[in-house]
Amino acid sequence: MRHVEVTPAAPDRLGPLLRPERARELLALAERARASLAGRVIWNVSSTAGGGGVAEMLHQFLRYALGAGVDCRWVVLDGTRPFFAVTKRIHNRLHGVPGDGGPLGDEERAVYQGVMDANVTELEPLIGHDDVVILHDPQTIGLAPPLRTRGITVVWRCHIGDDEPNALSEEAWAFLRPWIDQAQVSVFSRSSYVPGWMGPGRVAIIPPAIDPLSPKNQPLDGETVLAILGRVGIVGAEPAGAAFVTTDDELRPIEHRVDVLREGDTLAPDVPTLVQISRWDRLKDMGGVLRAFVEGRVGHDTGAHLLLVGPDVGGVSDDPEGREVFDECVAMWRALPPADRATASLVTLPMEDLQENAAIVNATQRHSAVIAQKSLKEGFGLTVAEGMWKGRAILASAVGGIRDQVRDGVDGILLPDPTDLAAFAEAARALLGDGRAASMGASGQERVREEFLADRSLMRWMELLDGLKGSTTADAS
16 A cells, blocks of 8 residues: 655635635634544545546545644555456446446455455554544445454445446446445435435435646636646647646646647647547547547537547556557547548646646646537546636536536536437537637536535535544444
């Protein structure tokens, strides 16, 4: 296991972005949590420290919890390739899709349990009897039984799910249930994701949120945006002055370049862009975005350019399918005629410095004309809230948590059928050529301010943890 260090930030820094009454409520709850959780450590265990929304939410939570005086710590478990193959299979099935089609039986349970046993040996000596352990997603829930045997309070945070359970999702839940049953509380992003056998007294709903002061979401003026994108090689702009403010409030220069698969010269700064930023995950349907954009002749008709942006697949350790999906997108792009290739680029972002990575994402989103999220399934979709916060119209699938964020026709366009490529192309042309995109972006920004900023999730977590302060071994079931 390895420890992840996070720089604290006082919750009152969020105050200027909130209504006065919300700012006062946040500070009062932070004070209460500091007192009620004194002497307890809130441990978080995940499968990776970067490359996805879970890691970003953990950075956010720890940043402000530590700033409020609550002792929070974060460790990342050690896994093996067979282990991550099994957990990716679980991940896909919980979304109701077969993934690699492999089994979830005794052999897979043994692989999973072996990694749990190895990690709990390292974790247990660190945990005090009064501490709380939050286990994130299926990769970590197998740590619950030995911790509960010691009487330690265990919360499971499940960031994924599907609105329409089927035989595949039920199989995955059945595989996980012996471990899930040991958690005192399970936290979901949406109530529709909660399996039917889980009693309401053991469930909490906490929608995700974004940190508006992080390098990914902090304000950037147009000159800085172009400087960053020019420095990393996404657009042909003068790179002088390319820098961003870190979570330590230090000014940092951009040092790494991205890898761009493009036809022809660097993209001109005045070319409008449609951007999808996601992991190279089959459920994000990056290939579908490329097909829809090209087959619908969106670039030819509007003069816009598609940017498909994802992490360097070598830097995301817990997703064994990432390389395969990326390679499929590359092959699809290479098979296009040169004139079509010239309307789309594939971009991979460096993962060596996660704050720099976040700043590049920030600049890319702010430079975009429209932000897409054409997911086939989606637990929540933080990139949607990020794009809305930057005042951009959203073109997305009406799936999962995206529906909780985007109001169709108000903040963007939601597609009822995520597999309808023609509908995606038509909506893209409409947003790229329609003055409504600006008003949709402004509406979306205010919606995020009201519903999806960090204070919302922080307050809900503080309330949940405060309510667990009297937990005992008798709570185990």
